[in-house]
Amino acid sequence: MSKRFPNPRLGPADEPRPSLPVRAVNNPRVRAVCIQVAVFAVLVFALAAAVFNTAHNLRKAGIASGFEFLGHVSGFDIGQSLIEYSRSSTYARVFVVGLLNTLLVSTVSIFFSTLIGFFLGILRLSPNWLLNRMALVYVEVVRNVPLLLQVFFWYIAILSPLPGPRQAIDFFGAVFLCNRGLIIPRPVLDEGSRWVILAVVVAVVGVVGLKIWGDRRQRLTGRRAPVLLLSLLLVAGLPMIAMVATGYPVRWELPNLKGFNFLGGITLQPEFTALVLALTLYTAGFIAENVRAGIQAVPTGQIEAARSLGFRPGKILRLVVIPQAMRVIIPPLTSQHLTLVKNSSLAVVIGYPDLMAVFAGTALNQTGQAVEIIAITMLVYLVISLVISAVMNVYDRKMAIRER
Amino acid sequence: MSYVKTVRTRDLPPPPTESGLIGWLRHNLFSSWLNTSMTFVGLAVLLWTLPPFLGWALFKANWLGDSQNACVQPMGNPDGACWVFIKVRFGMLMYGFYPEVDRWRIDYAFLLLAASAGPLLMAGLLSPKHRDERILMVVPSLAVPVILALHGAGPASLALAYLAAPTLLSRLGTRTGKLPPSTGFFGRASAIVAASILAYWAGVLAAQTLQTGLEGVIGLVAGFLVFLLPTLRRSSSAMWRLALLLTVYPCIAYAFFIGGGFGLRYVETDLWGGMFLTLVLAGVGITASFPIGVLLALGRRSNMPVIRALCIGFIELIRGVPLISVLFMVSVMLPLTLPEGTHINKLLRALVGVSLFYAAYMAEVVRGGLQAIPRGQYEAAEALGFRYWKSLRLVILPQALRLVIPGITNTVLGLAKDTTLVAVINLMDLLGILKSALADSNWLGFTKEAYVFAGLAFWVICFGISRTSMRLEKRLRYGNR
Numbered sequence: 014m015s016k017r018f019p020n021p022r023l024g025p026a027d028e029p030r031p032s033l034p035v036r037a038v039n040n041p042r043v044r045a046v047c048i049q050v051a052v053f054a055v056l057v058f059a060l061a062a063a064v065f066n067t068a069h070n071l072r073k074a075g076i077a078s079g080f081e082f083l084g085h086v087s088g089f090d091i092g093q094s095l096i097e098y099s100r101s102s103t104y105a106r107v108f109v110v111g112l113l114n115t116l117l118v119s120t121v122s123i124f125f126s127t128l129i130g131f132f133l134g135i136l137r138l139s140p141n142w143l144l145n146r147m148a149l150v151y152v153e154v155v156r157n158v159p160l161l162l163q164v165f166f167w168y169i170a171i172l173s174p175l176p177g178p179r180q181a182i183d184f185f186g187a188v189f190l191c192n193r194g195l196i197i198p199r200p201v202l203d204e205g206s207r208w209v210i211l212a213v214v215v216a217v218v219g220v221v222g223l224k225i226w227g228d229r230r231q232r233l234t235g236r237r238a239p240v241l242l243l244s245l246l247l248v249a250g251l252p253m254i255a256m257v258a259t260g261y262p263v264r265w266e267l268p269n270l271k272g273f274n275f276l277g278g279i280t281l282q283p284e285f286t287a288l289v290l291a292l293t294l295y296t297a298g299f300i301a302e303n304v305r306a307g308i309q310a311v312p313t314g315q316i317e318a319a320r321s322l323g324f325r326p327g328k329i330l331r332l333v334v335i336p337q338a339m340r341v342i343i344p345p346l347t348s349q350h351l352t353l354v355k356n357s358s359l360a361v362v363i364g365y366p367d368l369m370a371v372f373a374g375t376a377l378n379q380t381g382q383a384v385e386i387i388a389i390t391m392l393v394y395l396v397i398s399l400v401i402s403a404v405m406n407v408y409d410r411k412m413a414i415r416e417r
Numbered sequence: 418m419s420y421v422k423t424v425r426t427r428d429l430p431p432p433p434t435e436s437g438l439i440g441w442l443r444h445n446l447f448s449s450w451l452n453t454s455m456t457f458v459g460l461a462v463l464l465w466t467l468p469p470f471l472g473w474a475l476f477k478a479n480w481l482g483d484s485q486n487a488c489v490q491p492m493g494n495p496d497g498a499c500w501v502f503i504k505v506r507f508g509m510l511m512y513g514f515y516p517e518v519d520r521w522r523i524d525y526a527f528l529l530l531a532a533s534a535g536p537l538l539m540a541g542l543l544s545p546k547h548r549d550e551r552i553l554m555v556v557p558s559l560a561v562p563v564i565l566a567l568h569g570a571g572p573a574s575l576a577l578a579y580l581a582a583p584t585l586l587s588r589l590g591t592r593t594g595k596l597p598p599s600t601g602f603f604g605r606a607s608a609i610v611a612a613s614i615l616a617y618w619a620g621v622l623a624a625q626t627l628q629t630g631l632e633g634v635i636g637l638v639a640g641f642l643v644f645l646l647p648t649l650r651r652s653s654s655a656m657w658r659l660a661l662l663l664t665v666y667p668c669i670a671y672a673f674f675i676g677g678g679f680g681l682r683y684v685e686t687d688l689w690g691g692m693f694l695t696l697v698l699a700g701v702g703i704t705a706s707f708p709i710g711v712l713l714a715l716g717r718r719s720n721m722p723v724i725r726a727l728c729i730g731f732i733e734l735i736r737g738v739p740l741i742s743v744l745f746m747v748s749v750m751l752p753l754t755l756p757e758g759t760h761i762n763k764l765l766r767a768l769v770g771v772s773l774f775y776a777a778y779m780a781e782v783v784r785g786g787l788q789a790i791p792r793g794q795y796e797a798a799e800a801l802g803f804r805y806w807k808s809l810r811l812v813i814l815p816q817a818l819r820l821v822i823p824g825i826t827n828t829v830l831g832l833a834k835d836t837t838l839v840a841v842i843n844l845m846d847l848l849g850i851l852k853s854a855l856a857d858s859n860w861l862g863f864t865k866e867a868y869v870f871a872g873l874a875f876w877v878i879c880f881g882i883s884r885t886s887m888r889l890e891k892r893l894r895y896g897n898r
Binding site: 157 | 445446448452455456458459460462463720721722723724727734736737738739740741742745746749750752753754755756757830834835837838840841848852855862864865867868869871872875876879880883
């Protein structure tokens with residue numbers, strides 16, 4: 014290329030100046046185009062080669078590509094399923110079962126890890142030396158040991174050697190722990206229980222309405238309504254009234270030992286229990302640190318200002334510290350939740366039938382449709398990640414500082 | 418005025434309730450009713466958990482003996498941990514199925530690593546007077562005659578070459594490798610690259626004619642040296658040590674591990690295992706994912722739309738999926754995409770998977786650092802006439818990377834912990850080997866001991882990494898104290 018280009022490095026000129034001769038090889042714009050074309054070409058070439066090789070290898074192995082296999086009968090059993098499933102179900106159903114199990118284990122673990130994480134994070138800031146050291150030891154131990162090891166620990170070292178149902182560890186006669194898993198009471202909904210559920214819903218809606226009304230009244234008149242007291246009354250009272258009126262339709266079915274096994278209650282399999290325990294305790298350690306960092310990020314001046322305005326400690330916490338701390342806590346908390354969902358794929362090592370184990374594991378081995386199955390699995394995790402971060406972004410935006 | 422004292426009386430000591438042990442207790446444990454009750458709750462929890470655990474792990478534990486009998490009645494205490502199991506299986510847990518007579522090779526390679534990486538990480542540990550970091554090299558140097566006596570000249574010469582290299586090269590580098598200044602950047606760069614490629618082939622040829630084996634390793638070392646000599650011409654010896662650590666050390670270590678030349682027996686990677694394999698995975702993963710991550714981060718902030726889109730796509734895709742799925746992909750799909758008959762080593766596949774996965778996380782961390790650098794720094798570098806790479810190397814990256822040391826540490830810790838996932842694709846890392854050790858019918862039922870031991874091992878490594886990074890962070894905090 015012998016053409017001369019103007020030198021863009023000289024920047025915008027107020028008056029046209031004579032452009033200095035610059036060789037094409039030194040012109041950033043030309044170089045950018047060349048580099049991009051080269052990278053793109055290499056990539057296209059690599060992709061084409063990969064596709065060609067894959068097609069060739071698959072043809073040799075006698076595997077038809079495409080998604081028809083989803084309609085074929087799977088022919089294997091799955092230990093735990095939220096929907097109806099048998100070995101004569103299709104691979105598409107295997108996918109759904111796996112996905113639901115992944116979602117179940119993730120949701121339960123997210124709930125408990127957030128709860129424990131906040132608790133531990135607050136303990137880390139406690140003025141009590143003993144508690145704060147204990148929380149520190151917990152966090153440092155849990156965060157520095159691989160999750161996989163913790164999953165193995167709970168599953169192989171703790172839950173598997175437990176005694177059988179007859180010698181089950183008994184928690185107040187309601188929850189039992191044995192080698193069959195964790196057996197918990199089951200809520201039984203008799204006739205009329207829908208009125209109770211309705212009452213709960215009404216109570217929740219009422220509380221939200223009360224809060225809005227109370228805030229508005231305070232803004233307009235400066236007087237606070239006893240929102241907390243009324244809410245408690247509403248939440249506790251309304252379902253109670255419904256229960257009494259319909260004759261206690263909701264009750265708990267306690268597990269009890271009949272022969273060699275438990276009857277009644279819900280049996281949470283050891284795989285599920287181990288996975289939830291490991292995911293919860295591991296993630297709680299990380300969330301605790303996020304919470305601690307978030308609360309410490311609130312400037313001391315804010316707390317001092319609130320104190321000088323005459324706020325009581327509880328109010329300082331509720332009205333000054335927490336709203337500002339949440340703003341800092343939410344983004345890392347979201348990424349912890351995302352990590353948890355991805356980490357739930359560790360189920361594969363202990364045989365909990367999640368998406369990775371039954372679909373990208375068993376189904377892949379049986380059909381050999383590696384490309385399609387891996388692509389679907391990755392896509393699912395990607396979508397879950399995007400959905401969680403979208404939801405959290407909405408919340409984050411709501412909590413963000415509103416500046417004038 | 419005689420009633421005014423002319424000598425100052427001594428201050429009274431603070432009341433005993435405010436100082437010393439009692440004061441500390443009052444302030445930290447019993448300052449209020451709430452605090453006191455919480456202290457008792459904490460004590461109760463401690464009493465409930467700690468004595469049984471300590472009894473199991475220490476006081477009632479079985480330490481002596483060499484078979485399962487030592488841990489069960491009547492000889493041992495079945496209530497205590499059976500550390501005999503760990504003791505008997507220790508070699509296997511550390512080295513996997515690596516032949517016992519060759520394990521010294523691994524030890525020596527890690528000794529070299531500790532001696533050459535130690536001073537870089539812990540400078541300031543030695544007092545400023547005796548700052549000569551070469552002092553740590555004494556131990557591996559003293560070992561060379563021993564190796565010579567026990568294992569012959571081949572391995573000894575490998576070790577000696579690496580030990581002597583930094584001093585020799587930094588001397589040599591100041592004198593040679595000068596190109597005429599008129600060649601310009603491109604001329605220089607292409608001359609250096611061409612010379613290194615030539616050196617690589619020369620090394621390979623030389624190794625073939627001498628029939629030493631390990632041609633690729635020798636070629637790589639020769640290529641790296643020819644590349645480094647003119648590039649690092651006037652650098653300090655610390656810089657040389659770092660550069661050699663990142664380029665030549667992996668080759669030497671690989672030569673020691675795999676063998677097949679220099680009088681070292683060939684040990685295929687299927688036999689690698691245990692802690693050794695975990696460290697290899699973590700080490701390679703960290704050293705590979707960091708530069709790839711930096712490049713991805715730069716690509717994400719690039720002005721070229723194609724590069725930017727590719728980098729964003731790669732980073733977001735990888736960060737959205739679990740590591741296991743990436744490992745599945747490289748172990749199942751990667752062989753499919755290659756021409757028929759190509760075989761990639763299982764270990765190499767795992768390394769590719771782990772490195773690419775963590776490169777995406779590293780990229781996001783580095784991007785945070787790049788975004789935190791004020792615009793003025795970029796503009797100032799440009800105003801001084803620095804080209805893109807030069808401004809990055811001298812102005813932007815040193816500041817950006819220093820800012821994100823905590824983030825890099827977190828990623829490194831995640832990587833170190835996640836290397837355990839390779840057990841899913843049947844590699845025998847520490848956890849994989851533990852599982853096969855537990856399946857031994859002579860040693861059934863010692864799962865708790867096994868996992869507590871492995872947990873302790875990982876804890877020591879990870880805690881060590883995080884403390885080292887804190888030290889590094891403190892040392893590198895120049896201006897913004």
